[in-house]
Amino acid sequence: MSEALATLAGVGTSAFGKQSYDAQTLMWQAISEALIAAECAAADIDAIFVGNVFNHAGTAQRGLLAAGFAGQPVFNVENTCASGTLAVHLAVQAVHRGDYRRVLAVGYEKMTDTIRGPLPTDPRDADAAAGLILPAVYAMTARRYMSLYGVTAEQLATVSVKNHLNALQNDRAQYSGDFTVAEILDSRPIADPLTLLQCSPISDGAGAVVVTAEDVGAAGAKVLSSALASARPWPTGPDQVWNYELIERTTNESLAQASISRSDIDVIELHDAFTIGELVTLEAMGFFKPGTAGPATEAGETAVGGRLPVNVSGGLLSRGHPLGATGLAQIAEIAWQVQGQAGARQLDRADIGLIETMGGNVAGLTGNGCVVMTLAGGKQ
Incomplete structure (x- = not known):
């Protein structure tokens, strides 16, 4: 370290x-x-x-x-x-x-x-002019992943089930609830296959x-590393969705900077603006092999009590996503966790935590910018 x-x-x-x-x-x-x-x-x-x-x-x-x-x-x-x-x-x-x-x-x-509704974009942007606002981009990502790896609609919904359940312990969260997979899938359609409860709210x-x-x-809380990377031209590879390369590159830089490995990370707060975003991000960061984050989430590996708890705060999906404040909310959660001050959400083991926030999108780029930070408790 x-x-x-x-x-x-x-x-x-x-x-x-x-x-x-x-x-x-x-x-x-x-x-x-x-x-x-x-x-x-x-x-x-x-x-x-x-x-x-x-x-x-x-x-x-x-x-x-x-x-x-x-x-x-x-x-x-x-x-x-x-x-x-x-x-x-x-x-x-x-x-x-x-x-x-x-x-x-x-x-x-x-x-x-x-x-009101989806976030406004520059009308001069080619993707925006074609109607590819962020819900549509993430929906296309979901469809691509479902086709490539057999990820199911139920596995996508499980991300929302987990994060809304986590938010029940967060009295500052915008939404929370003990939902079933069926209830997530039956909520109002937004951009197929994403439903309302699979999209972060306006906050x-x-x-x-x-x-x-x-x-x-x-x-x-000690800042072990803080890496910022900006976008490269997209596409970057035949099977990589638009933000994969940017998240992968930033994570690698941050972990190298901290001289720690993925196995050292006890808890993650990541950018889950849409359910598919959590799965793709976990794979881009290297915590799961491509196509395996969905089954792992369904099996409880990323839940509280699982191998690698993710978005214990409720994440963007449930805590809320006020853009300028989101990264600070993620950092606050990990700081509280590594200091043992997270109250009802406190994990049994949270020595080192990771924060990932990805910003986008601009047509032709892998995103706008990404920050990945690692924190450790003051006693480390």
Whole structure:
């Protein structure tokens, strides 16, 4: 295991779902929890990195002002679904380089006021012009995988069953429930073979993390690695769907950076915007051979108590997917797990956890960008 790049001294999130609060209030909720956990104040923060996709210009600065910040450098970043994870990645790199000693990373999104239906895309994008918005792209991925490997509709639905069940233990999750496979498959069709309960919802929410160069011991989570990769031209191979290569490459870089193997990972929070996304991502990251993640999920290998628990928080499918906040929510969950602070969701073994967030899509690319990060408990 390599030496830590930095330490997450404190994490925090808002609740997720359709919120009556504005974006500034959601940010304040997450930031306050992170600062309290890190035992520091706004004046102790040297710089701030903010991830967001859809809100108005200046929303980040208004939210930070409301939370008591003034004068610190503020860096606004956008990387579609991986915007929040990119904010943390940049914060970690800034601390590791010695640019700053203590940095705040924030991700937020207020989507329910403005987004109706699928996420808007640039009409000049060739895929968007052809109607290939993300539900359609993931549906085509699902059909390709079902054809190549014999993955069944029931195995896809099992991902949703698992993640909604996990979310019953997460009081900040947008949705939860003890569904059957039949109930998942019988929910409203969205893009064949994907049904409503196999698609992540439109959400509001925020997350925050204090990144420091200080060793805070068991009170923090160590960042073993943080890798960012950007897209290459697609297609990359005859049997690779559009984001496979990007996720594979980023994961390999992150694990090599941390000097750990896949067998060292105890828990994963990954980008499950659609059920097929969880299966493809697990295979692209190398935790399962192509075509085997579906049967493994059906057999309970990725459930709580299984060989490799995945999306214990409920994931994007159930916790919610406020784009700018999603990566922070994933990081917060893994930080709580490796510190033994996940409450009713706490796993028996969670020494090292992995976070993966993939952003896309742009026609002709394997995605926009991907961040894969590994965390360990402060006692490691």
